[in-house]
Amino acid sequence: MTIHTNGETYQLNYVAKQATSALWYSYQGCVLLASVMVDKSPIEGDFLPLSVHFSQRAYAIGRIPGGFHKREGKLSEFETLTSRLIDRSLRPLFPKDYAYPTQITLLVLSHDQQSDLQVCALHAAANALYLANIGVDQNVSAVRIAKIAHTVITNPSVSQLQQSSLDLYIAGTKNALLMVEMCAQEDMAEEELLALLKSAQDHIARTCAQFERDFTPHKHPPSLVLRPSLVSDTSLEALIKEHFHAQVLDVMAQMAKSEREADFLNLAQYILNALQERGHFYALDHVQRTLKHYIHQSIRSQILDNQARLDGRGYGDVRPISIETNVLPHCHASALFTRGHTQALVVCTLGGANDARSQESLDSKTPLKERFMFDYNFLPFSVGESAPLSAPSRRELGHGNLAKRALQGSLTNKEQTIRLVSEILESNGSSSMASVCGGSLALCAAGVDVRALIAGVAMGLIVQGNRHAVLSDISALEDMQGDMDFKIAGSASGVVALQMDTKTQGLSLALFKDILTQAKQARISILAIMQKAREAIVLNPQVLPTSESLIVPPKKIAAIIGVGGRTIKEIVERFGVAIDLDKSSGAVHITGNQRKDVQEAKAYILEITQAQPYALYEVLEVEVKKIADFGVFVRLPRGGDALLHKSCLQKHGLSMESFQENQRLQCQISAIHDSGKIDVSLA
Template sequence: MDFITINSSNKTEEFALKQVAKQATSSLMYRLGKTLILASVCVEREPVSEDFLPLVVQFLEKSYAAGKIPGGFVKREGRAQDFEILTSRLIDRTLRPLFPKDYRYPTQITLMVLSHDIENDLQVSALNAASAALFLAHIAPLKSVSACRIARVDNEFIINPSTSLLNQSSLDLFVSGTKESLNMIEMRSLGQKLNALEEPLMLEALELAQKSLKETCTLYEEAFTPYQNELLFKEGEGIALNERLLDLLTNQYFDEIIKGIESSALSERENVFNEIAKKISEAHSEFSLEEIELSLEKVKKTEIRRMIIQDKIRPDKRALEEVRPISIESSLLPMAHSSILFTRGQTQSLVVGVLGTDNDAQTHESLEHKTPIKERFMFHYNFPPFCVGEASSIGATSRRELGHGNLAKRALETSIKNKDQVIRLVSEILESNGSSSMASVCAGSLALYASGVEIHDLVAGVAMGMVSEGQDHAILSDISGLEDAEGDMDFKIAGNVEGITAMQMDTKMSGIRLEVLYQALLQAKRARKHILKIMHEAKEKIVINFSHLPTTEIFNVAPDKIIEIIGQGGRVIKEIVEKFEVKIDLNKPSGEVKIMGNKERVLKTKEFILNYLHSLDQELEQYAIDEVLEAQVKRIVDFGAFLSLPKGGEGLLRKQNMDRCQVILKEGDSIRCRVISFNKGKIALDLA
């Protein structure tokens, strides 16, 4: 067993090698303070034939890591929670660009959180553990990567803040990369205000992150290189393209390839290229279908990149900074609290807004919080197959859908003034040709306004792309699906006119230089201003239907009256909710009653509750201590019997009083009883 200690960027990391999980290709135990993560890499020795990178990353939290037993009926960890899925995606998106393009060995990276101190950053720790385990596995000539988080407290940037410091920050910036460049970014603004970060400050934060990553990656490579496994895969072992086939495609089928490139819809484009492949296969049997498809993809990609770099024109004939035409419609769904249809080119998002009560908030358990937390602002993103012309069934929420919804939520949540409101936005992607998550942000911001939610400002999103060849590169605004697939970068940026509220950057290269990122940030700002202008024009035309929007009425009663509103087994409150079609939240300790629903129904519900409580008080006032009554048994319970009283109301005859007098009662019996006390609005009885 070997121990390695790394001191960098405000933290001391310990790596125990060859201690556990020794049958994996590589494994290590990562430690930061009281946080321990087991990282393992397993690689199959037989490559797959399909043309994709077979990489799977799984980040798993164990409840025992924080001294907890899982909540819920089943006391065992079940399906992955949102945070686990999002962290798995975070690590995957960082590591995937490092692999050679022709790497085909099934590879699984597993990260198990075995112990966790709430003050440590789990995502940074997990990525660093995964990076170290992958570097040690030496399955390909991969560079070392690391991660850091940047916060901003009192206008000062802080590297790798504690959880306590991050809670005080106006910025949450997660960056990963090599010692030369950045290859993954996630950012969101924090706080009660919008806190949009201006581009020069963002560059300053990224420069600080790059400096931190360079230091850490250098230390990793120096420390871990002596312990690496024997190299498994060398670049160039993939399928070699047939030069004669490439010439054939370029000379005889080039016009058809251009037609396919210029096809705007994914399904149409696939049909064109499938037809070309079929034609060549029938005319030239010496070429396999796999060879044809790979060569066709190569020619297509080369031509798209040439058009953009040399001709400064895009496949759909747009200029590099040109945003596709935008149209916005509102109030399409009469029963929803708000609905916005945002269309940008061939990408279309229908965002529907619904307001709820405290009981509608989503409860989450995680290692990052000592107690379950309530998610009051929810953004759910759905990507049905018909939006790209596919004929397949709609299944469970995918990792991608969860990630896109989370990005849109992060972009919008600081724009909401009242953070106590419970809001659910749902984005239904009806058409997709790139940038659907950013269309969701635009539609979502307008849907908040249309729901009557007070916002600091409108927020718009745009996806930026990049194509590079050698020293030349071109930045693209509002990328299409084809440009996303064939380009080198997908950089989603959301914010208002002043700055950025959220962003996410992925790359297919080993990294992006800071000067290129800054150019993309400035170009995105110009695109964002253009989109926001159209959104503000649409906002002026939105008519908020306040009569349909739910209203909230809050009032207080005596805390001991809450039980009366609930009733035996919840009978009373169920009847009220069903009768008036409202939602009611009750706070027993404070006596607070919160009613939400249609304004007229809310007011009627409040009036009903107050009258109901008043009638109970009047019933009590009709009786006196030691008064003897003739009562009728209404119902028998384990602890006694409830009796209907002659002047209205009911009282409780406890079981011990019945046992003392050896009385056996059944429902409907009449009995003489005596009032002995009034307790929290209840009449206590004894046998007379």
């Protein structure tokens, strides 16, 4: 059976017939296999046993995997993040008390390097899950929105997305939005963001309606007996309220300060023993389950009825903040950001081009160089646990990626190699947003030029009937007992990144507006405190690296390297510097801890290459090399390339069509960047 819908092709009963549900998905040159496997034996517990695994096969683009074993190994960061994205989009739709272990597997079998794998994968997974007929009765769709030169593009290709200043990914049903992720290189006003979300919701509603018409006739017969929702023991709850309410309030206050549940478990055991002395006999797991329900209802009722939170804050209040910078004397820069009972130590390290992280991607034929890195470490002692340190979890990778996306747009020099590491020293909610705040200040403490400070805040939501409460800067308890975790990062001018997860069946756009408005108020108050800390920063000049860049004729690069690399090795050892070379452009980048050593190394290289460096405002005769959308690349007479930006052409009343390759022009050097790149203007 083959279904053609929304430009996609789904083949049913074609492969993987032993799975609960499977389909063969095709879109243009992209082919995925999506399968759903359900264990027929339910588990005990109050969590949803769902796991999602998105895996790319190297043969999908005709590549043999790198590494010693030459085969796919653990999931890459992109695979892990995509698995999380699909999980977070589908998890809210499962029935309450669903207890059957369920695994969704997505294999990328072929990729045209232009299709959006995350949109394709979600559609394949969601429709395979809908066909399985295991209690998920709503169709799900996704859309990605890009923005190129003020033009909004729906579902862009990979190449279009690489040129975009916006990456907005939305998943939802025909009635509400389930999951949102956003990254912008420029600040986006809340009003513009809401307009884009409205257009995305309309697109998703149309797609979901089409999916429902096409797939409903082919749903599998029901194969699971869903257990009824557990009914709370009202008599036991009455006993808890009568005899132990004061102790419950104490535990709620303690839980508001930590992510630990040790106090809850101790209280459950205490109640069990006390009830037995009174002649009431219950199993411990029954007491725990009833106590958890009682606490859940008590917390939500207190917030909605009293309009006050457990720690005494109002809905829009942010916890007390303290900031210290450059607390580590031998690190390039550091920031210790504390908000309530959440504390992040963010350390910044500056490096050279060779320090960039290499990552393989199916979207690129060659490994990608990641110059801006953000690593997030959630240390067990931050929540009072004694677990051993281990490899980064999916959650840690997700939080690090969110912080990276929030901060990368604030960098004015995209060619710098920067690594930020956030060590979570104490956690009670919103540690990823504390990492964003600390990371923005750590960049400033390293002397990195940023266009604006970036602050992050996590928003929560309590919905009960027709009433709701939006909470700013949520604690772990409010996250756990609430209905939403909405992380929003931005400057004073607008939003640059966000990530929304919900435990409900989705959020309306009206709620989105309230959340964004309240989040802006919280963000502004945090930024005011951060600005004061920025003004008090004292740099670590004795440990900060310095750099120099120059351009030599590309044929002179061999002279710098020397026979068998002897010359460059001698320069590195003699002056104590690191040297990055670009053989095609002739760019030479020198980095070291002492400015004197870097300048001496630069002078030595100029001497052995007998190259005359370019000077600012120097007038040269150049040759047109390549014409791009944003300007004209030209060859410089003493080696290297430069960019003649289209804005310069427009000032002279010229267009791209006015130039041809190999045409000669008179230009003046208008800028020499730290990375060695050169801009020119018409002389």
